[in-house]
Amino acid sequence: MTQEFSFSLAATSGKARTGTISTPRGDIRTPAFMPVGTAATVKAMMPESVRATGADILLGNTYHLMLRPTAERIAALGGLHKFMNWDRPILTDSGGFQVMSLADLRKLTEEGVAFKSHIDGSKHMLSPERSMEIQRLLGSDIVMCFDECPALPATRDDIAKSMELSMRWAKRSRTAFGERPGYALFGIQQGGLEEDLRAQSAEALQDIGFEGYAVGGLAVGEGQEAMFNTLEFAPDQLPKDKPRYLMGVGKPDDIVGAVARGIDMMDCVLPSRSGRTGQVFTRLGVLNIKNARHQDDPRPLDENCGCPACKNYSRAYLHHVFRSQEIISSMLLTWHNLHYYQDLMAGMRAAITEDRFTEFERDFHSTRAQGDIDPL
Numbered sequence: 311m312t313q314e315f316s317f318s319l320a321a322t323s324g325k326a327r328t329g330t331i332s333t334p335r336g337d338i339r340t341p342a343f344m345p346v347g348t349a350a351t352v353k354a355m356m357p358e359s360v361r362a363t364g365a366d367i368l369l370g371n372t373y374h375l376m377l378r379p380t381a382e383r384i385a386a387l388g389g390l391h392k393f394m395n396w397d398r399p400i401l402t403d404s405g406g407f408q409v410m411s412l413a414d415l416r417k418l419t420e421e422g423v424a425f426k427s428h429i430d431g432s433k434h435m436l437s438p439e440r441s442m443e444i445q446r447l448l449g450s451d452i453v454m455c456f457d458e459c460p461a462l463p464a465t466r467d468d469i470a471k472s473m474e475l476s477m478r479w480a481k482r483s484r485t486a487f488g489e490r491p492g493y494a495l496f497g498i499q500q501g502g503l504e505e506d507l508r509a510q511s512a513e514a515l516q517d518i519g520f521e522g523y524a525v526g527g528l529a530v531g532e533g534q535e536a537m538f539n540t541l542e543f544a545p546d547q548l549p550k551d552k553p554r555y556l557m558g559v560g561k562p563d564d565i566v567g568a569v570a571r572g573i574d575m576m577d578c579v580l581p582s583r584s585g586r587t588g589q590v591f592t593r594l595g596v597l598n599i600k601n602a603r604h605q606d607d608p609r610p611l612d613e614n615c616g617c618p619a620c621k622n623y624s625r626a627y628l629h630h631v632f633r634s635q636e637i638i639s640s641m642l643l644t645w646h647n648l649h650y651y652q653d654l655m656a657g658m659r660a661a662i663t664e665d666r667f668t669e670f671e672r673d674f675h676s677t678r679a680q681g682d683i684d685p686l
């Protein structure tokens with residue numbers, strides 16, 4: 311097994327790319343979807359079940375873990391991989407995004423962000439240096455730079471100032487990260503929806519030099535059209551020979567559209583969160599298991615799906631356990647949704663390898679347009 315972090319491109323189809331990120335903890339096939347394990351667990355899933363869906367890598371959240379159980383405690387217990395029983399790669403975010411969305415009484419300065427915990431009101435500080443320290447204590451394989459992500463809409467001036475601050479923080483993140491063979495630090499491009507600001511950000515990041523690059527500041531309420539418009543140019547501004555990660559995306563059609571525009575990695579809580587609220591993703595679109603139409607239906611969610619929920623249980627059963635608020639409902643629906651997402655990624659990787667991504671995209675949209683099977 312490799313002791314270095316590396317990325318190799320195997321094939322392209324249009325702008326879509328497929329390849330492999332190699333790490334000492336295993337390979338990540340790209341395009342990759344990363345399930346979100348916020349508090350050292352992908353909710354309702356055993357780690358071995360997450361692996362069985364086809365995931366090569368998980369995402370952990372710095373903000374949540376630093377507050378509870380704390381990075382220091384996880385480090386003392388052998389690191390996040392051992393703590394949560396997942397021995398494959400883990401990417402952690404920097405905490406920057408969640409501190410802005412979840413914490414109380416935030417104060418942003420050049421140094422970083424001071425805030426109060428949303429859990430117990432305790433005071434904390436996140437800075438590039440502290441974020442790098444926490445992610446090292448967790449043992450994260452892919453570490454994200456500490457950045458600031460302005461909420462959209464914002465004025466061009468505010469976006470420019472925020473991007474420039476994030477670039478200064480990227481430099482401090484790189485210095486604080488130090489030399490760590492086998493581990494990667496990713497820079498995060500900012501600049502909102504503005505092509506020239508995105509270009510400036512990409513250039514500043516490449517001057518510093520990172521093992522991978524994220525497109526940040528999207529999927530924050532701008533809508534799919536604006537996001538895709540930005541993805542027409544943003545990935546092209548980043549190095550071709552490094553992985554490109556679109557943070558916090560998304561719905562299945564967002565994911566296919568992002569891969570079509572040159573993105574290699576994505577993460578989102580949507581498949582797991584939806585599994586707990588009864589929303590189910592299939593090839594034929596979205597269905598809601600709590601709907602009464604399913605209560606007498608002996609058919610699976612998707613007859614073409616190989617997950618345990620589809621192989622062994624009827625829509626009627628899944629409807630019943632959801633309505634009864636049985637824990638197995640979250641387990642089965644989350645498993646199905648994660649399985650569907652990983653199947654989608656595998657399908658895209660195969661299509662890119664065979665240079666038929668345009669065809670894949672067309673089939674994906676026309677199959678979804680059919681909608682769910684008719685009620686019995």
Ligand SMILES: [Zn+2]
Pocket residue numbers: 611612615616617618619620621646647649
């Ligand atoms: Zn299934």
